[in-house]
Amino acid sequence: MNTNNNVYTVVYTTVIVVVVAALLAFVSQSLKAKQDANEKADTISQMLTAAGYATKADLEKLGNTAVLAKYDEEIEKAFVIDLEGNELRALEGNNVYSPKQLKRQNYNLKGGPNKTGEPELPVFIFRNGRTVVPIYGAGLWGPIWGYISFNTDLETIGGAYFDHESETAGLGAKIKDDPSFQAEFVGEKANFADVNVLEIVKGGAPKDAEGNSVIDNKIDAITGATMTSNGLDAAIDTWLAAYAKYFLANKPACDKPCCQADVISSEVEKSNSEEE
Amino acid sequence: MDAKLKETILNPIFKGNPITVLVLGICSSLAVTVTLKGALVMALSVIVVTGISSLILSLLRNTIPGRVRIIVQLVVVAMMVILVDQILKSFEATYAIDKQLSVYIGLIITNCIVMGRIEAFALGNKPWPSFLDGVANGAGYGMILLIVAFFRELLGSGTLFGLDILNRFGYVPNNLVILPPFALILLGCIVWVQRSIQKDLQEK
Numbered sequence: 505m506n507t508n509n510n511v512y513t514v515v516y517t518t519v520i521v522v523v524v525a526a527l528l529a530f531v532s533q534s535l536k537a538k539q540d541a542n543e544k545a546d547t548i549s550q551m552l553t554a555a556g557y558a559t560k561a562d563l564e565k566l567g568n569t570a571v572l573a574k575y576d577e578e579i580e581k582a583f584v585i586d587l588e589g590n591e592l593r594a595l596e597g598n599n600v601y602s603p604k605q606l607k608r609q610n611y612n613l614k615g616g617p618n619k620t621g622e623p624e625l626p627v628f629i630f631r632n633g634r635t636v637v638p639i640y641g642a643g644l645w646g647p648i649w650g651y652i653s654f655n656t657d658l659e660t661i662g663g664a665y666f667d668h669e670s671e672t673a674g675l676g677a678k679i680k681d682d683p684s685f686q687a688e689f690v691g692e693k694a695n696f697a698d699v700n701v702l703e704i705v706k707g708g709a710p711k712d713a714e715g716n717s718v719i720d721n722k723i724d725a726i727t728g729a730t731m732t733s734n735g736l737d738a739a740i741d742t743w744l745a746a747y748a749k750y751f752l753a754n755k756p757a758c759d760k761p762c763c764q765a766d767v768i769s770s771e772v773e774k775s776n777s778e779e780e
Numbered sequence: 781m782d783a784k785l786k787e788t789i790l791n792p793i794f795k796g797n798p799i800t801v802l803v804l805g806i807c808s809s810l811a812v813t814v815t816l817k818g819a820l821v822m823a824l825s826v827i828v829v830t831g832i833s834s835l836i837l838s839l840l841r842n843t844i845p846g847r848v849r850i851i852v853q854l855v856v857v858a859m860m861v862i863l864v865d866q867i868l869k870s871f872e873a874t875y876a877i878d879k880q881l882s883v884y885i886g887l888i889i890t891n892c893i894v895m896g897r898i899e900a901f902a903l904g905n906k907p908w909p910s911f912l913d914g915v916a917n918g919a920g921y922g923m924i925l926l927i928v929a930f931f932r933e934l935l936g937s938g939t940l941f942g943l944d945i946l947n948r949f950g951y952v953p954n955n956l957v958i959l960p961p962f963a964l965i966l967l968g969c970i971v972w973v974q975r976s977i978q979k980d981l982q983e984k
Contacts, residue, residue, distance in 0.1 A: 513845040520852060525860045531866055537868040546875065564876050670883050673811060674959055 508613075541568060547600050548575045553665040554651035555630045559683070560665060572598065581629040589750030592624060601626045603649050603667075606640040613746055625746055634662045637747050641739020644731035646670040648679065648739060652689065658755045659696070664689035666736065676732030688723050694744060695721040696751045701744035704737040706730065788913050792920040794978075799924040800971045801981065804892035809925050810963040812884050816941050819929035821877050822870070823922025825885060827915055829860045830894050834902040834914030836860075841903045847912050852888070853898050861889045893917050932957050 506512065549563035549571050556577065557563075563571055575598060582595040601609070609625060611618035628636040634653040641648055650666030664686050666679040678685055687711075694701050702721050709722040717724075725733035744751075798804045805826075833856050844897075845851050857968045865885045868878040878885060888894065897917050902910040931938055936957035938946035947953070957963055975981045 505844045507843060508847065513848055516843070516845055517848055517851065520855055524855055528859060528862055528866075531863060533869040535866050539875075542869065542872060542875040545872075546879070568872050611831075673814070 509599075543602055544600060544691065545571045547602055548598075549642070550635050550665045550667060551575075551600065551628060551651050554653045555628075555632065555634045555636050556653065556663040557630075557632070560645065562778045573663075575600075578631050579628060580631050580772055582626065584624040584626050585651060585747075585750050586625070587623055588744055589747075589753050595626060595744070600639060603647065606638055606649055607719070609642045609646065610742075623744075623746060627750065637743070639739045639743040640741060641735055643668050643671045643679075643735040644676055644729075645672070648732065650736075650739075651741070652744070654694070654751070658751045658757065659688045659693050661692050661694060668732075671732050672729070675726070676729040678726050678729060679732060679736055682726070685724075685726060688717065691719060692717070692723060693719055693721060694751075696748040698743070699745055700741055701748065702740050703738075704733050704740070706733070731753075785909060785912065788909050789916045792897050792913070792917040792918075793923065794974075796898075797920045797924065797974070798917050799921055800974050802893075802896070805894055805921050806967070808884050808887060808891060808961045809833035809921070809928060809967065811930050812881055813925055813929040813963050814936065814958055815880075816926065816929045817877060818881055819922075819925040820880060821874065822836045823918070823925050825864045825916030826888055826891065826893070826921055828864055829857065829888050829959050830897060831911055831917040832914070833860045833894060833897055835907055835911040837898050838902040838905060838907040838910035844903075849903070850895075850899075853895060857898070859887050861886060864888070870890045891907065891921075893921055894923070905910070924967070924970060927970060928963050931966055932963065936962075 507516075515777040539631055541631045544569035549560060552558060552571070554564055555578075557574070563574075566574070579598070582598075582600075584592045584595060607754060608620060609623050611620055611625040625759065626638060628758060630636065630653075635652050636653045638651050639649060646669035648649040648666060648668040650664060652664045654660065655662045666686065668677060668680055671677045671679065689702075692702070698721075700721070702723060704723050704725045706725045709724045710718040710720060712718050725737075791899050793797060796802065799809055800807065808822065812818050833853075836856050837853060840852070840856075865878065868874040868885065897914055901913045905913070930940070933941075933946060935954050938944065938951045
């Protein structure tokens with residue numbers, strides 16, 4: 505048979521493309537439930553890491569079921585708020601915002617042609633008193649997102665975890681892979697009154713005489729990953745500024761004893777994490 | 781097993797290794813060799829992709845129109861790569877590693893070994909030898925990956941498969957080893973060792 509005539513070539517390629525497309529669509533549909541379950545457990549373990557329950561690696565070892573159970577046990581309240589800080593509704597049945605949902609809300613926050621509605625921002629309050637909020641933005645090669653937890657004073661950071669889709673391994677990927685970068689956030693204080701809620705600075709955050717990071721809203725950027733650091737800075741500022749009204753309205757007066765205790769415990773944690 | 785088939789299997793492992801002799805697939809061997817676990821998953825994925833796409837294309841070899849053969853190869857290889865990626869994403873045990881390897885699983889499609897072996901071998905040979913050729917080339921690639929990853933994880937993190945080996949003796953992990961250039965240095969050393977054993981590879 506002449507395999508080089510035009511009709512044969514066109515028919516052949518059409519058939520092969522249709523067969524392959526159908527097969528892939530079938531596989532993708534039948535595996536989707538499992539993939540979503542994995543993604544959800546991953547998202548939850550990122551939040552639990554930010555809230556300071558365990559390290560991400562330890563949570564991964566637990567497996568999906570245990571992570572979901574831990575979340576059910578530890579979550580006190582999960583709800584969405586609008587830009588004014590008003591609670592819109594509770595998040596039912598451990599619905600956590602997946603990165604895809606965060607992406608949609610990111611469009612809503614920034615406006616532009618992809619905006620589909622008013623922003624609905626999730627807030628997760630855990631039983632250890634920490635409030636976890638997500639951030640989402642653009643890194644160098646693809647989306648980056650993460651979770652930042654705040655102590656009961658709604659100002660001091662209790663923990664942070666970041667993730668990315670395709671940042672450079674060994675450089676930008678350090679926002680996820682380098683625990684010491686995430687540990688730098690612990691104990692710093694967000695400045696919700698300003699547009700720069702947290703600043704990721706090049707050339708070193710201010711340090712005191714003993715070389716410890718001064719408690720302010722400045723965090724050391726990652727060497728060799730300026731674009732990712734800038735992207736993370738922008739993502740944090742965009743998202744935390746959107747939460748500012750909620751945080752300022754719910755901030756307890758700072759003479760409360762709980763507030764003081766938090767500062768001490770977060771400093772202890774910070775020194776612990778630095779030892780690691 | 782006849783000698784020719786044996787040659788098909790053994791040649792890519794050592795004498796005609798795709799990385800050290802043919803110098804194909806260098807890019808991903810620098811990128812995914814920071815940990816042994818990542819290298820192992822990558823190696824197995826490449827073995828599956830090269831083996832099965834060689835098999836499929838060898839079965840189709842007499843029907844493929846010559847003018848669009850590269851496109852047909854690409855479609856089949858891309859299908860295999862997406863299948864592997866989807867399957868890795870669905871299992872709890874491999875989800876995290878798939879996330880870690882991220883783009884590199886997808887980039888298997890551009891791994892020169894896959895297309896190279898299909899074009900050079902599968903289109904001119906029967907399905908069974910083609911399948912073995914694909915698997916053996918994937919294995920030759922995987923072997924180098926594991927050697928490089930062994931040294932990089934041991935010296936760069938002080939661990940093997942995540943288990944502490946050197947750190948308990950007060951070893952300070954070497955950051956240079958984690959960075960991609962070190963993989964190139966190691967690769968150079970492997971080529972050096974191979975060429976001193978196998979004298980016929982040395983240029984006069």
